[in-house]
Amino acid sequence: MSNTILEAKHINKYFHDPIRVQVLSDINFSINKGEFVSLTGKSGCGKSTLLYLLSTMDTDYDGQILIDQEEMPKKEEAYLAKIRNEKIGFVFQFHYLLNEFNVLKNVMLPGLKLNKYSNEEVEHRAMEKLRILGIEQLALKKANHISGGEKQRVAIARALINDPHIIMGDEPTGNLDKKNSDMVFDIFSRLSDELQQTLLIVTHDPSFAERTHRTIHMEDGRIL
Amino acid sequence: MNKKLLIDIARSLLLARWKQTLVAAIGVTFSITMFITLLSFMSGLNDLLDGLILNRTPHIKLFNDIKPNLNQPIKIAADYQSGHHFIESIKSDANRQAIYNSAAIMEALKKDKRVLGFSPKLTAQVFFNDGNIDITGSMSGINPVEESKLFHFDEYVTSGNSADLTKVSNSIILGKGLAGKLLVQIGDVVQVTTSKGERFQLKVVGIFQSGIKDFDDVQSYASVNTVQKILSQPSNYITAIQIKLFDIKLAPAVAKEYEQVYQIDAEDVQTANSQFETGSSIRTLISYSVGITLLIVAGFGIYNILNMMIFEKMDSIAILKATGFSGRDVKNIFIYIAVSIGIFGGLVGLLLGFGLSATIDQIPFNTPSLPTIKTYPINYNPKFYMIGIVFSFITTYFAGWFPARKASKIDPVVIIRGK
Numbered sequence: 127m128s129n130t131i132l133e134a135k136h137i138n139k140y141f142h143d144p145i146r147v148q149v150l151s152d153i154n155f156s157i158n159k160g161e162f163v164s165l166t167g168k169s170g171c172g173k174s175t176l177l178y179l180l181s182t183m184d185t186d187y188d189g190q191i192l193i194d195q196e197e198m199p200k201k202e203e204a205y206l207a208k209i210r211n212e213k214i215g216f217v218f219q220f221h222y223l224l225n226e227f228n229v230l231k232n233v234m235l236p237g238l239k240l241n242k243y244s245n246e247e248v249e250h251r252a253m254e255k256l257r258i259l260g261i262e263q264l265a266l267k268k269a270n271h272i273s274g275g276e277k278q279r280v281a282i283a284r285a286l287i288n289d290p291h292i293i294m295g296d297e298p299t300g301n302l303d304k305k306n307s308d309m310v311f312d313i314f315s316r317l318s319d320e321l322q323q324t325l326l327i328v329t330h331d332p333s334f335a336e337r338t339h340r341t342i343h344m345e346d347g348r349i350l
Numbered sequence: 351m352n353k354k355l356l357i358d359i360a361r362s363l364l365l366a367r368w369k370q371t372l373v374a375a376i377g378v379t380f381s382i383t384m385f386i387t388l389l390s391f392m393s394g395l396n397d398l399l400d401g402l403i404l405n406r407t408p409h410i411k412l413f414n415d416i417k418p419n420l421n422q423p424i425k426i427a428a429d430y431q432s433g434h435h436f437i438e439s440i441k442s443d444a445n446r447q448a449i450y451n452s453a454a455i456m457e458a459l460k461k462d463k464r465v466l467g468f469s470p471k472l473t474a475q476v477f478f479n480d481g482n483i484d485i486t487g488s489m490s491g492i493n494p495v496e497e498s499k500l501f502h503f504d505e506y507v508t509s510g511n512s513a514d515l516t517k518v519s520n521s522i523i524l525g526k527g528l529a530g531k532l533l534v535q536i537g538d539v540v541q542v543t544t545s546k547g548e549r550f551q552l553k554v555v556g557i558f559q560s561g562i563k564d565f566d567d568v569q570s571y572a573s574v575n576t577v578q579k580i581l582s583q584p585s586n587y588i589t590a591i592q593i594k595l596f597d598i599k600l601a602p603a604v605a606k607e608y609e610q611v612y613q614i615d616a617e618d619v620q621t622a623n624s625q626f627e628t629g630s631s632i633r634t635l636i637s638y639s640v641g642i643t644l645l646i647v648a649g650f651g652i653y654n655i656l657n658m659m660i661f662e663k664m665d666s667i668a669i670l671k672a673t674g675f676s677g678r679d680v681k682n683i684f685i686y687i688a689v690s691i692g693i694f695g696g697l698v699g700l701l702l703g704f705g706l707s708a709t710i711d712q713i714p715f716n717t718p719s720l721p722t723i724k725t726y727p728i729n730y731n732p733k734f735y736m737i738g739i740v741f742s743f744i745t746t747y748f749a750g751w752f753p754a755r756k757a758s759k760i761d762p763v764v765i766i767r768g769k
Binding site: 181296 | 352355359362363365366665666668669670671672673674675676677678679761762763766767
C-alpha cells in the first residue's frame, strides 16, 4: 500500500541562457499524504526551481515527476493546467489576487474553473474556507482593500478551494512580518493536523522549517 | 459553464479599465459610422445617377434598324450557292421602320412570364413653328400610363399631368427647353409641321424635365394615336416596343431570343448603357476600400489597447495559469474582450451611421437637372449594416487574436519568480 502523493525521480535541470548550467542534479524524494514538508536551502540552491518543476508549470527537465502516482506529461499544457487546478494549491510570496474581483470571487475562481460544483456550492465552499481562516468578514471586500496579512490568508483560501492533494508554497511568509508569518504558519500546521492536508513549503526561514514534520535541505542543486 | 466563467472574467477586466475600453470602442464606433454613412450616401448617389438613365431606358427595345439586308439577291441565285461572295457598294435597306405584326408580338409579350411590362412607341421628326422660326424636334408617341408605370415618365413631368395626353385629344407635352424656346405654357397651342409638310395644332398639357438638357431642348411627347395621325399612319403603326423585364440581368439573353423569334432588331440595356455599370462599380469599390481602411485603423487601436492591458495584467494572467486556467482559456478571455469591444462599438456605430445617413437625407439638395430630387440621396440598404457588423467583428477578432496569443504564451514561472 502506498500513500505517496508526490514523487520525484532522477530530476535533472539545466538553464540554457546564457550558458548551460546544471541547477538540479539527480533529485529523488517523495512526500506522503498528510506530511508537512519544508524545503530549505540558501538562495540560488535551486529550491524554487525544483518547486516549479513539481508544480508542473515548468516542464523543461529530465526525469519523472509523479503526482498521485501518475506521471506528468511534459507537453500537454492544457492537461497540466487541469492537474494544477484539481490537485495542487499554490501560495506564493506575493499574493496574486485579482484586483478586479472581491475576496470571495478570488477564492471561487479556481473552483469555478474546476466546474465540479454549481455556482452556489462553490460560493458556499469558498465561504467555508474563509471561515476556517477566520476572514469570512472580508468576503465582499475588494481584493486591493485589505491588508497584506489578510491577502496572504485569502491566497491560502484560494489554494484550498478545490481540496487539493498538495499545497505548494514558495516563501509564503517571505513578505510578511513576524506576527503575520506566525499566523500563516499556524494556519499551515492546523491544516496539516486537523485536515491532514499535505504541504510542501519552500522557505529560507529556519524557525519556520524547524517546526514542520520534515525538512528537505538543498545545496547546489542536490538534496542533502 | 467554463465559457461563462471566461466571459465573466473578461467582463471584469473590461470594466476595470472602462476608460481605455471606451476609447477603443469609440474607434470602432467612429469607423462603422463612417462606413455606413459613406456607403449609404455613395450608393444613394449611384442609384440616382443610374436611375437618371436606366429608369427611363427599356431593358429591351424591339425595333427595325436601318441596315443593309443580309439576304442579298446573289445568295438566292442557284448558280452562286458555293464560294464566298464579294459584294460592293451595298446600301442600307430603305424598308419601313414600322414593326411588322406588332399586335401579335404584343399579345405574345403579355403572356411571357419574364416580362414585367412593355409600352409601344413611335417617333416622328417634326418642326415646331413659332412665327418665322422652325425648331427641329422629335415627337414620341407613347402610352402615358404604361410609360409612367414602367419608365417613371410622370416623375419628369414637372407641370401638368401626363395622363392628359390620352384624355385631351391632339395634346402634347414639351421638354422644358423646348417650351422655353417656343414661349408656351400649359394651355397654349403649338403648331408642328411634319417632314411631309402637313401642319397640326397641338395643345400643351404638360412640361417635362429629364435632367439632360440636350434632350429637353428637342423632345416632346404625345399619345400614340396623335403621332399616328400626324404621320398619317394606321393605328397598328408603331416603330418600337420597349420592354421591361423582372430581372434586368436576363436582358441580353432574352433580347437574342426575341431577335430570332420575331425577326426583328432587339437591343438590351447592358449593350446600350455599358458605361454606367463601370462607373457605379468603381464608386462602390472606392467607398468600400475607404470604409474598410477605417475599420482596420480601429483594429490597430484595439490591438494597442489589448497589448497594454496584457502588460498590466501579467500577474493576473500568471495566477490564472497557475491555478489551472490553460493557455487557451487565457487566449479566449482576451479574444472575448476584443470582440465585445468590436460588437459593442459596432452596434453603436450602426445606430449612429443610420442617424447620420438620416440626417444627410434631410439636407436640401436642389439642382435644376434633377427635378425629382429634393434632398441628398441615401440608400438604406440593410446589406451595408450586415457588412459593417461582420467586419467590425472580424477586424476586432484579429486585433484581439495576436495580443491574446501573446497572453496565452506567458510563462507563469517567469512572472512569479521575477517578483
